[in-house]
C-alpha cells in the first residue's frame with residue numbers, strides 16, 4: 477500500500493481501486509519542464525522521474541507511473557485541486573492544475589496594511605471551490621499592539637472560518653498552523669505578494685528553533701527561496717506545498733464556492749418575495765432590507781454580484797472552448 481505518511485488516505489485508496497488498483501502510486505513532489513518527480517514514500521530522498529505525456533499533472537498529485545517508469549499512466553482522482561483558467565496550447569485544450577490533494581489552504585493577510593475584505597471573499601470562493609479547507613491567517617502580528625480590530629474585520633467576512641493570529645518573525649501561532657498538518661495532511665498558502673508567506677514557510681520548515689521565546693535571526697531569512705512549486709515535508713509531520721505566485725485573480729472559478737463563501741447573503745435571498753428577485757427595486761427584497769437596516773454591507777453584496785458575473789463569463793468561455801475542443805476531436809479534460 478502507498479505510504480500514509482506521504483498523505484495517502486481512504487479516499488485516495490477508493491479512487492485507486494476504482495481504477496483497478498494499478499501499479500504502485502507515488503506522489504508528485506515537483507514538476508520541471510514536463511517531468512514529474514515522484515516520491516514513493518515519505519522519506520524518499522531520490523524521487524523517480526517520469527514524463528508528463530497526455531496527462532494534466534500537478535504538484536501534490538498521486539500518480540501511477542508506467543512499468544518502465546518513463547511516463548505517468550494514471551492520475552488518481554484528486555481530493556482537491558487548484559485549477560487555473562484552461563487555455564489552448566497549440567491545438568490542445570489544457571486544464572492547468574496548479575496544486576492537488578491539498579487538505580488545508582491558508583489565506584494569508586498581514587496587519588500593517590488595511591484588512592482587505594474583498595480580497596478575502598474572493599480567496600474564500602477559490603478555497604471552497606478547490607475542495608480544501610480554508611483557514612485565514614493574520615500574520616505580522618508582532619508589528620502591532622492590538623491585532624484584534626484587523627482580526628474582527630476579516631472574521632466578519634470569513635463567517636465560520638477561523639482567523640488565526642500568527643507571525644513568521646517571532647513565531648506566534650506557528651504550533652496552531654502546524655496542528656492543521658496532523659494526520660499527514662497537506663497545507664498550502666494563498667495570499668498577496670509581501671504578506672509573509674515565504675517567511676511562514678521558512679519558519680515552519682525550521683525545526684531547530686522552538687516555537688516560543690526564540691526570535692528568528694536575520695541570517696535565516698531567505699534561506700529557502702521558492703522557484704518552482706514543490707511539496708515539502710514538515711519536520712513535525714505533514715506536508716507543505718510551496719508555490720511561487722499562485723495569484724487569486726488567475727484561478728478558475730467553478731462549483732459551489734460562491735454559495736459557500738456568501739452563504740449569509742444566499743440565506744437572505746431565500747426570503748425575498750420573488751423567486752427571480754434582482755435585489756434592486758423589487759418589493760419585499762430581503763437583501764435590500766438587510767442593507768437598509770445596516771445588517772449587510774453593500775460593498776459585500778456588490779462583491780458577490782461581481783464574482784457571480786465573473787463566473788458566468790468564465791463558464792461561457794469554458795463552454796465555447798470545450799465545444800471547439802470537441803470539434804477538433806480531442807477529449808475534454810475532467
Ligand SMILES: Nc1nc2c(ncn2[C@@H]2O[C@H](COP(=O)(O)OP(=O)(O)O)[C@@H](O)[C@H]2O)c(=O)[nH]1
Pocket residue numbers: 615616617618619642643644645646667668669670671672673674675676
Ligand atoms: N514584522 C514582520 N515582518 C514580516 C513577517 N513575515 C514577513 N515579514 C516581512 O515581510 C516581507 C515580505 O515577506 P515574504 O515572506 O517574502 O512575503 P511573501 O511575498 O508573501 O512570500 C519581508 O520583508 C519579511 O521580512 C512577520 O511575521 N513579521
Ligand SMILES: [Mg+2]
Pocket residue numbers: 673674675702
Ligand atoms: Mg514569497
Ligand SMILES: [Zn+2]
Pocket residue numbers: 745748749753754755756758760761762763764
Ligand atoms: Zn431580493
